[in-house]
Amino acid sequence: MAFTTDKIRNIAITGHVATGKTTLVEHLLFAGGVISKAEPVESGRTVSDSLEEEINQKISIKTSLTHLVWEGVKINFLDTPGSADFAGEVVAALRVAESALVVVGAKAGVQIETIKTWRRLDGGNMPRMVFVNKMERDQADFKKVLEDLKARFNKPFVPICVPMGTGPDYRGVLNLIEEKAYFIPKAGEKETAADIPADQKSLIDDYRELLIESAAEGDDELLNKFFDAGTLSPDEVKKGISEGITNNKIVPVLCGASNLNSGVTALLDFIAQEAPTPAIHTEISKTGANAEETVTVNQEAPFSAFVFKTTIDQFSGQLSFLKVITGRLSADSDIINAREGKKGKSGKIYECQGKKLSEVSETCAGDLCVLAKLTVTHTNDTLHAADKAAAYPPLALPAPVHAVAVAAKVKKDEDKLAQLLQKVAEEDKTFQVSFNTETKETVIAGMGELQINMILSKIRDSQKIEIDTKIPQVAYRETITKQADSLYRHKKQTGGHGQFAEVSIQAKALPRGQYYSFENAIRGMAVSKGYIPGIEKGLHEAMEHGVLAGYPVMDVGVTLLDGKEHPVDSSEMAFKLASREALKAAMEKAGPVILEPVMRLSVFVEEQYMGDVLSDLSSRRGRVHGQDQLGGGIVEVRAEAPQAELLRYAIDLKAMTSGTGTFETEFDHYSPVQGKHAEDIIKAAKEGAAGAEGH
Ligand SMILES: Nc1nc2c(ncn2[C@@H]2O[C@H](COP(=O)(O)OP(=O)(O)OP(=O)(O)O)[C@@H](O)[C@H]2O)c(=O)[nH]1
């Protein structure tokens, strides 16, 4: 029997790098009886970090799906990577989870990725809990982390579990709701509930008051009761807290030391009893231009599901990870891919524990499952039953921030390399491959150097392809700044028919982004109508390569002023040549300039690095538009800078900020390049052209 919607919880485990997310999941699975021994991340044997790269690098790279059953509730964990290079994985996990568990180090407190995750959660008004991990470490400080959270995020944080002692004195946790103590278990054993030791009773009193007050605020009825009676019963506390999380009014805080298997029982109790069910989740389904429907996760409807992740498994082939939004899915059902409109069979349905798949006969709305070998189905697709049209929106993934030009060292590997890169791009939607026809470069782009290098080294190692990388060329443009006229006569007499065409044009600068306009202002019949398309073709040809450095030309308006034709010698070809040369000559006189792409960027850094980051941005010809304090020590700098100056920014920013700084970027506009920079671009283009001719 499948778990019904009310008996399912989807928890995205997020947080800064190395806060212990994967370790926590491993110990939760141990506590839940899924595995008989919890392995350390360093051993490469955890359930969650099972990819070869994860084992080698000892960090999480992909979101990994695991589950356990606790008090009759199926809890799905989505263990996300903390590194900003894999932020796309976090986006996918948050899309299909109802609540997030943000893991924070008891010593480190709030870090940059904690803040960025928090912003993502705020964007979706998503319920969340915090787990303060590594309580047994030197300088661990639960109270300080709690203060840190309060100072940075404007939310009521409510301790549900508090530590008994901290650092070397840490002995375990107190569950304030259940009023039970859980001492650190012996190595390899599970936690057991114990009575609260006498010396910890005062601790309970300190925190319980806050807990009861917060619970009361979750619900008006409870608030009245609380005012009348001055307290609430344990069941009332649970109800109030549960509503408070679901409505995102409060953030419960738990704690423990995951590698000591401490604090996990209280966490599981809390998730099973208090975390919101999938029924709180809604999706906007767009089935036509104007047909939009808000769909709530519920099992009493025909089947529909969203594909949030795709992997290619060495043994099972393509695996599609879905969240069932409505209805139920049984093995071998008829399903339709909304994008393709194609009918197919679901085949077998699987659950997974990391890379291990096991078959189930049915799955219900709210649950996460895996289908194999759906050849036309990709990430972001919607699947549905014939009697339920649905189309859920794609993942809102961040844009790439780092690009590299790649080429196979040996020419015969080129096609294979292109295919392999394409395959990675199908799996990982934050990774893009494109062929730049202008520069003739294959450019790959992603979220950072770490992601790009990992993808390339996997191809190098597994396929034995040698790959050269270099900084990609910038897609410069050219334009004009003034108005200029020109006249060009094309005349050739080489026996038989001659060639004749004459055009007189005016070229002017257009506003940025208007590319091209053409106006025929010839009075009378100086040039036959039939030659006008030839003239326009010539203008387009002239704009393919600018007069300064041969880059494509944009934002030029041309007026055809006059012309002459010959009854026998004129032709479309002759007019094409004449107008091409006329525009070239006009552009020479019209103040031509090089344009460069300028990017908008948001840089996230700790305050201590602000000075360095700002002066570095100005050395990159950047302009700072503003800065926002994101709370206690983290600043977002909003700026713009030429793309040419940002080609290594993902690497340099990390170096400047001891690995903590990250940024987001997107193309903003084209802007003229001045002085020496322009000269350098022109010189480089001329050298490049000369080099190419020399071959
Ligand atoms: N002292 C201490 N170390 C811990 C604890 N939990 C995890 N660690 C260690 O912290 C390191 C990182 O743990 P992971 O579980 O890989 O952290 P993560 O958050 O999954 O890291 P990413 O997925 O790469 O972001 C490992 O060396 C763990 O053994 C804990 O409670 N106490």
Ligand SMILES: [Mg+2]
């Ligand atoms: Mg991890």
